[in-house]
Amino acid sequence: VKARLARPVGQSPLYEQLARDIAEMIRNGVFRSGDRLPSVRALKASRGVSAPTAIEAFRWLEDHGLVEARSRSGYFVMTPRPDLFAPRLVQTTGRPAAVETLKANTPILCVSSRPDLLPFGAAVPSAELFPLARLRQLTSSIVRRHPEALGTYTFSPGLRDLRFEIARRAVAWGYSPDPDDIVITNGCVEAVGLALRAVTKPGDIVAIESPGYYGFIHLLEMLHLKALEIPSNALGGLSLPHLREAISRHDIRACLISTTVTNPSGATMTLDAKQELVALLADSDIPLIEDATFADLHFRLEMRAAKSLDQHAGVMLCASLTKTVAPGLRLGWIDAGRWTQEVSAYKRVASIGQPELPQRVLAAYLAGGGMERHLRALRRRLAAQVDQHLSTIAQCLGDKVRVVRPTGGFLLWLELPAHLDGVALQAQAADLGIGLAPGRMFSVSGGFRNYLRVNCGQVWSSRIETAYLQLSRMIME
Amino acid sequence: VKARLARPVGQSPLYEQLARDIAEMIRNGVFRSGDRLPSVRALKASRGVSAPTAIEAFRWLEDHGLVEARSRSGYFVMTPRPDLFAPRLVQTTGRPAAVETLKANTPILCVSSRPDLLPFGAAVPSAELFPLARLRQLTSSIVRRHPEALGTYTFSPGLRDLRFEIARRAVAWGYSPDPDDIVITNGCVEAVGLALRAVTKPGDIVAIESPGYYGFIHLLEMLHLKALEIPSNALGGLSLPHLREAISRHDIRACLISTTVTNPSGATMTLDAKQELVALLADSDIPLIEDATFADLHFRLEMRAAKSLDQHAGVMLCASLTKTVAPGLRLGWIDAGRWTQEVSAYKRVASIGQPELPQRVLAAYLAGGGMERHLRALRRRLAAQVDQHLSTIAQCLGDKVRVVRPTGGFLLWLELPAHLDGVALQAQAADLGIGLAPGRMFSVSGGFRNYLRVNCGQVWSSRIETAYLQLSRMIME
Numbered sequence: 001v002k003a004r005l006a007r008p009v010g011q012s013p014l015y016e017q018l019a020r021d022i023a024e025m026i027r028n029g030v031f032r033s034g035d036r037l038p039s040v041r042a043l044k045a046s047r048g049v050s051a052p053t054a055i056e057a058f059r060w061l062e063d064h065g066l067v068e069a070r071s072r073s074g075y076f077v078m079t080p081r082p083d084l085f086a087p088r089l090v091q092t093t094g095r096p097a098a099v100e101t102l103k104a105n106t107p108i109l110c111v112s113s114r115p116d117l118l119p120f121g122a123a124v125p126s127a128e129l130f131p132l133a134r135l136r137q138l139t140s141s142i143v144r145r146h147p148e149a150l151g152t153y154t155f156s157p158g159l160r161d162l163r164f165e166i167a168r169r170a171v172a173w174g175y176s177p178d179p180d181d182i183v184i185t186n187g188c189v190e191a192v193g194l195a196l197r198a199v200t201k202p203g204d205i206v207a208i209e210s211p212g213y214y215g216f217i218h219l220l221e222m223l224h225l226k227a228l229e230i231p232s233n234a235l236g237g238l239s240l241p242h243l244r245e246a247i248s249r250h251d252i253r254a255c256l257i258s259t260t261v262t263n264p265s266g267a268t269m270t271l272d273a274k275q276e277l278v279a280l281l282a283d284s285d286i287p288l289i290e291d292a293t294f295a296d297l298h299f300r301l302e303m304r305a306a307k308s309l310d311q312h313a314g315v316m317l318c319a320s321l322t323k324t325v326a327p328g329l330r331l332g333w334i335d336a337g338r339w340t341q342e343v344s345a346y347k348r349v350a351s352i353g354q355p356e357l358p359q360r361v362l363a364a365y366l367a368g369g370g371m372e373r374h375l376r377a378l379r380r381r382l383a384a385q386v387d388q389h390l391s392t393i394a395q396c397l398g399d400k401v402r403v404v405r406p407t408g409g410f411l412l413w414l415e416l417p418a419h420l421d422g423v424a425l426q427a428q429a430a431d432l433g434i435g436l437a438p439g440r441m442f443s444v445s446g447g448f449r450n451y452l453r454v455n456c457g458q459v460w461s462s463r464i465e466t467a468y469l470q471l472s473r474m475i476m477e
Numbered sequence: 478v479k480a481r482l483a484r485p486v487g488q489s490p491l492y493e494q495l496a497r498d499i500a501e502m503i504r505n506g507v508f509r510s511g512d513r514l515p516s517v518r519a520l521k522a523s524r525g526v527s528a529p530t531a532i533e534a535f536r537w538l539e540d541h542g543l544v545e546a547r548s549r550s551g552y553f554v555m556t557p558r559p560d561l562f563a564p565r566l567v568q569t570t571g572r573p574a575a576v577e578t579l580k581a582n583t584p585i586l587c588v589s590s591r592p593d594l595l596p597f598g599a600a601v602p603s604a605e606l607f608p609l610a611r612l613r614q615l616t617s618s619i620v621r622r623h624p625e626a627l628g629t630y631t632f633s634p635g636l637r638d639l640r641f642e643i644a645r646r647a648v649a650w651g652y653s654p655d656p657d658d659i660v661i662t663n664g665c666v667e668a669v670g671l672a673l674r675a676v677t678k679p680g681d682i683v684a685i686e687s688p689g690y691y692g693f694i695h696l697l698e699m700l701h702l703k704a705l706e707i708p709s710n711a712l713g714g715l716s717l718p719h720l721r722e723a724i725s726r727h728d729i730r731a732c733l734i735s736t737t738v739t740n741p742s743g744a745t746m747t748l749d750a751k752q753e754l755v756a757l758l759a760d761s762d763i764p765l766i767e768d769a770t771f772a773d774l775h776f777r778l779e780m781r782a783a784k785s786l787d788q789h790a791g792v793m794l795c796a797s798l799t800k801t802v803a804p805g806l807r808l809g810w811i812d813a814g815r816w817t818q819e820v821s822a823y824k825r826v827a828s829i830g831q832p833e834l835p836q837r838v839l840a841a842y843l844a845g846g847g848m849e850r851h852l853r854a855l856r857r858r859l860a861a862q863v864d865q866h867l868s869t870i871a872q873c874l875g876d877k878v879r880v881v882r883p884t885g886g887f888l889l890w891l892e893l894p895a896h897l898d899g900v901a902l903q904a905q906a907a908d909l910g911i912g913l914a915p916g917r918m919f920s921v922s923g924g925f926r927n928y929l930r931v932n933c934g935q936v937w938s939s940r941i942e943t944a945y946l947q948l949s950r951m952i953m954e
Contacts, residue, residue: 102826106818113630127625127627128628130628132625135620135627136620136621136627139616139617139834140616140617143612144613144617147604147609147610147612147613148604149805150604150607150609150612150613150616150806151604151605151606151607151609151805152601153590153799153804153805154805155590186663186829186831189826189827189828189829193827193828197699201701202679215829218826222823222827224678322630326627327630328625328626328629328630328631328832328833328834329832329834330829330830349579349666349692349699350666350667350670351663351664351667351670351807352663352664352666352692352807353807355806355807355835356805357616357805358832358835
């Protein structure tokens with residue numbers, strides 16, 4: 001380690017430089033998976049850095065999924081997780097189609113989120129993963145200090161303090177929005193709906209990823225838009241060649257995708273692919289609606305929003321704090337680029353604004369400064385839960401399923417043997433007290449019959465273990 | 478009074494029977510405006526009723542706007558308020574038209590709700606009129622007892638406890654919905670948007686009242702619907718002959734109106750007119766979307782929702798608690814009749830659901846039982862504020878304006894001399910620190926140029942008095 005001390009200091013802070021050096025050594029095999037890294041004391045001696053700098057470097061490595069802390073024994077290089085086999089890329093029809101899935105999906109959705117069932121399908125984490133004690137404290141203090149928060153209107157674009165805090169945090173995603181460009185919404189879904197409204201009219205074609213989040217598919221239906229499904233790979237996300245081809249053939253008016261930790265398949269596009277995507281869409285003058293719902297829960301080295309690569313204000317970034325701070329606050333936001341005024345006006349038309357109290361609570365939470373530490377712990381916890389699911393799946397279902405470790409979040413996308421039907425499995429599982437999310441919901445055309453989305457957001461329990469045994473019996477039959 | 482004692486007891490409670498007797502004597506001129514009513518003690522003696530019954534009867538009379546309490550001196554028959562002259566009924570084009578007002582209205586709206594201006598136009602009451610202390614207490618207690626409320630999702634149709642409390646209260650409007658038919662929304666505006674979505678598709682014609690709330694006009698535009706304006710009278714509300722004629726000529730797919738305390742003109746249809754409206758629309762198989770935003774703030778004898786007269790589940794009642802309990806909670810609801818399933822699904826598609834904490838707070842507030850007393854006090858307070866505005870207008874502007882006392886709420890609809898333009902007045906007034914709402918926003922076709930909507934929701938102050946002097950100078954010039 002000592003040899004590198006002489007390297008000139010670049011623009012990045014000392015701890016990051018140290019961390020990147022160690023990361024390179026991990027990649028070069030100097031440190032191998034499971035190895036213990038040098039201690040803080042050893043780094044102090046060998047690199048002449050202070051203890052806080054060394055600790056900060058370890059945190060950076062942990063944030064980037066390269067090392068893990070083990071209590072009282074230091075930092076260890078992460079062991080590669082049981083990546084089984086990736087679900088196959090599924091070809092789509094390549095034709096735009098009116099969406100008519102809500103009627104068929106509503107009963108399926110109702111079962112998947114039935115409160116009496118184990119939430120194996122619905123994307124809901126355990127409440128205890130969120131900083132509830134802190135939020136409770138902030139809530140009580142805010143109603144005491146700002147009782148008028150209950151008695152006044154907060155019109156769209158929303159509470160200035162919250163927009164400021166959100167803009168400040170966006171730095172983590174590689175860009176620095178103006179707080180005045182941010183509109184507060186009722187979660188990310190509403191943000192996407194507003195974005196679609198701003199750039200399309202009924203009958204327009206919107207490119208979406210396949211498989212893709214059913215909530216967005218339902219939005220297209222509600223807004224009378226046509227969907228054009230572009231295949232997306234569980235390993236690298238949206239297929240750019242397919243998108244390029246689709247653009248050459250169809251008059252696409254918006255492209256709605258997640259570039260980081262997709263739902264359901266947990267994929268993240270590489271930085272190069274994000275760059276190519278943004279350039280391709282800018283060339284064709286197609287707005288990109290970027291869903292960043294799970295982006296703060298990435299386990300990987302890089303997290304840059306496509307928005308951060310946008311030079312023409314043509315990307316509309318839609319994000320949420322429901323998956324990271326508190327589902328119960330229902331707060332999301334959008335930076336709508338050159339459509340900010342329209343989006344803000346539409347939010348006001350649709351519902352005036354969000355309630356003020358949750359906005360004040362969230363603003364105070366973000367201002368308080370515990371967010372990054374909380375996120376670090378949350379990612380670590382979710383990654384561990386995901387891995388526990390993956391190893392249980394490997395044990396119970398072996399080569400019957402294809403699945404990869406997601407790049408973040410808490411969802412798994414399972415390809416089952418071709419003869420199985422997720423909707424039939426859902427009905428069987430409900431009788432056993434288990435709620436499943438069948439793959440069919442994640443496409444416009446009824447594809448992915450033999451797929452399931454699995455929620456790893458619940459804290460591991462023997463009930464989950466039993467559920468896997470029950471499911472494997474159903475699947476093996 | 479004694480003579481009536483022998484009358485057989487009907488189905489209504491004793492206090493109501495007593496109250497109705499007194500109401501009849503007021504109408505017959507036995508008691509005249511300004512007269513002091515017999516005291517509780519006198520009624521005890523003459524009618525043989527208990528003191529609580531007599532007090533309850535006075536409250537009923539007060540609720541119905543017939544008497545007022547004066548501190549330490551008893552109950553007095555209300556003095557007729559300075560009803561000046563009613564704004565004229567304005568003929569509409571009678572033709573359905575695509576709506577394109579949002580772009581022009583957005584800057585006007587921004588001025589009218591600028592936080593640094595006196596809110597003379599925006600429909601916002603003073604925060605102190607709401608039960609903030611109680612809500613604050615409930616909020617603290619709920620986050621203590623239900624910290625999970627911040628950490629969990631509450632999907633559409635919303636918190637069961639709240640839907641139950643709302644259903645229980647609907648009795649005051651003459652009907653008893655099933656809690657399962659109620660969907661919780663982000664205020665009444667969102668409820669109306671969902672209702673429109675459930676029964677129309679882009680390009681459909683919707684009948685609305687003229688003048689009508691700009692928020693609904695903007696909704697039509699956002700949903701790509703055509704508006705057909707039906708004239709509405711400041712004294713009796715929607716003109717039924719005009720509606721009947723419109724139905725015979727056009728393929729109307731929904732009728733969106735307020736039957737009780739319209740915005741902006743404060744009119745309420747008679748019970749007979751409501752009955753006729755419901756029958757007319759049922760005959761033509763046109764869904765009625767009934768806006769009841771201000772209905773709980775009526776000053777009059779009768780408040781029955783048109784929904785209560787609906788025998789075919791063809792009325793969609795949209796209501797809100799933002800004007801009565803807390804603007805900051807942003808909670809409204811809809812009973813969508815036979816479209817309940819669609820509306821609930823669309824709410825979920827649009828934004829999953831409302832945040833749980835405000836729902837719990839409101840449910841606890843309603844369950845606590847102070848609502849009717851609060852409403853009584855609020856109506857009395859608002860009526861007094863409205864009257865103070867009306868008498869100031871009479872003093873400052875005399876016969877320059879036409880205005881009537883609204884049947885409830887806190888809005889006045891002012892017709893100014895024909896040469897004046899509300900938008901120009903708005904710009905002038907903003908320079909003086911006053912925010913106005915120009916009449917033009919309340920129509921699709923740019924009518925009502927020389928009208929203003931005035932907000933009487935703010936507690937009376939010398940600033941308001943000065944504002945009237947400033948406005949009268951502008952108008953008289």
